[in-house]
Amino acid sequence: MLQVHRGGAVSERYVIISADGHCGLPLADYRPYLESRFRPDFDKWVARKEAERSVKLETNFEYIMGWETSNEEGLRGAYDPVVRDRELDADGVAADVLFADADAVTGMGSPPFGAGLAAGEIEDPDLAFAGARAHNRFLAELCSTSPERRAGIALVPLCHDPSRAVKEAEWAAAQPGIRGVMIPTMWRQRAPYSSEVYEPFWAACAAAHLPVHTHSGEAPQEDYNGHLGIYLAEVVWWAARPSWHLLFSGAFERHRELVFVVTEAAAYWVADCKWKWDQYMGGGHTTKKMATLLAGKISKLPSEYFGTNLFVGASTMSKEEIRRRHVLGLDAVMWGTDYPHPEGSWPNTAAKLKADFSDIAVEETRQLLGGTAAKVYGFDLDALQPVADRIGPTPQDLGQDPARRADPGAPASAKWWLAEYGITPTR
């Protein structure tokens, strides 16, 4: 479908919504956002973080300095709204979703006490909430600038204290620029996300239409003995894990409006999950002994929750993930630049899109690059179209054939396992 302007004019320019962006103040600048009684702890934490940066510089100096010096100006968009808008413009991105931890290289843009991507590691719940709230205050301010272009994701250290988490989610829901919450990826020794203690939180998020997120980053480093390869091999799994804990504990049955998004944890794994999960529930000799025990626990096939309750913020998708798009679900997967992290496409998004999307149909591109994110986060496409008309790429810019709107037939055959196992869809 073409985007129709308020005035009735038609634009082909893509409204790109990056479903994975990051923001954050330089460490010390969080101080005024933090409740004063936590400031002595904060000063010690800042000193420790700076010492950690020195160690990182010793082992990876060339890479770190290369990145920081060649992107000095753009990196300030992590907290400076004028710079952020300029960087989004230059990248052809109309809007983005803002997670914490702006500095993925040496951690100099993280919320107090590490309340961002590895909040499960914090031991004291008071520190976890204090750090989260400091960031959330900054976030609400940042998102009040260019509000149509920003969806802030507030930090809610859920497993540290479920009751306080409900209050924080309610606060977040009342801030105009905040459109979602992020919970710790790992609950560690605390109650797992399938526990009843979290029911009021899921209910609050469902009622307020606040999508709940995990974002990759945290993993059980204590198991790795410093071996980075092990971390890489499983960090995605730890971020994705809560999705099936919610699904199979029936959270989406009890809270039909609850939305859960796994961000920057790739998307390729969804293909095998859909197949295997549907098979567990619906067919096949190997799961017969479980069938009686599973029956009636959830009302749809597991794969059917993707695109309604389960979504994936895939960041800069690999070509293989783009090839798998019909299996993953155009209605479930959202592209993102990961700005301002070095592993994303910024500041070369235009070139990256041309390299990866030239053979993809226009309407499918539109869904992956922004359409699905607009629905999940409630972006106003009418308000964003003028931005896109100014800075967004056209299909021709991406090397695409503008006449190729969709791949007919492909979506219908995407769930190959239904026929193979004789599984009947419920819708």
Next chain:
Amino acid sequence: MLQVHRGGAVSERYVIISADGHCGLPLADYRPYLESRFRPDFDKWVARKEAERSVKLETNFEYIMGWETSNEEGLRGAYDPVVRDRELDADGVAADVLFADADAVTGMGSPPFGAGLAAGEIEDPDLAFAGARAHNRFLAELCSTSPERRAGIALVPLCHDPSRAVKEAEWAAAQPGIRGVMIPTMWRQRAPYSSEVYEPFWAACAAAHLPVHTHSGEAPQEDYNGHLGIYLAEVVWWAARPSWHLLFSGAFERHRELVFVVTEAAAYWVADCKWKWDQYMGGGHTTKKMATLLAGKISKLPSEYFGTNLFVGASTMSKEEIRRRHVLGLDAVMWGTDYPHPEGSWPNTAAKLKADFSDIAVEETRQLLGGTAAKVYGFDLDALQPVADRIGPTPQDLGQDPARRADPGAPASAKWWLAEYGITPTR
């Protein structure tokens, strides 16, 4: 390659080696194999297991009774060698690899104290070793019957006590029928498998050519709140996890002869692992910031360890896994019946093979159904061929075209990601 008999005659009958079989005594019959000082604990454990069976019967009566009554005679092959050989014969299987825990329905064929597939759950190391040794004594006896047809996998509760584990592995290596060891899938609160404390154990297993196994079963049930769907969604991952901990901690560099096998944890996941792991090590913008830190940790691409150090006992493969065979690696994946578990192909293996392998080339089938397992476990194919000539299926029995020997070209293009990311193989 055709199998050439000692006499020079040629046979087309497949030598099927099931890489996943189970054995075990009825609980109480383990008593004489157990050191006498553990018998009071044992009697309590048996009583508890019988109570657990009663609960299972209450929730799943029809399924359990149906399975047990219709297979009463064949299930005795878990411990009766004459029955076992008869069941293998009827299934067309020349030989099998014997893991513990014969009864996957209500757990009535498990080693004392649960020292089998969930040995990580045991708290007292003395009980873990006592239970393992009781099973190992029984296993050595069972494997001394029809020795050419059996490869016993001894239980070694490694993480409970690394020094005792070395002694148990050395004992196992001295038993003619024992050809591998199984370690707990989960180390839980103990030292992770990337730790140096396990070095002497890996060295001992490498020196004795004893493949080390994990086998699916154990998972952190305490996180699931009784939701079976969560268990199904991640039990495979927990069994596979130690494979990349060994790989990325460099265990296969320090112990070139070390072989690690993941059994009954499916095989489909290997496809994405090979791609992603090679990408982490060898190419791609998204991993650039890690490249310096990973460099030199392992000497080959991760995917290149499959077929030399890493193997997968895939049990009854799904059609999708068979379709992925060139990516998974014909030299790395081994088919199995899972006898006498209900989720496997027994007692209908012939029909299952015909349904799944009719369009697969002969030499590829030969590798998947037995060739790779023969290499991993040191089976004597000359000794097995007469058995296969009596009971094994021919390509025609599987509905195959006997003239179709292999799929030329397919293996070469299997690692599609090397070209896509510009990664150079090391061999």
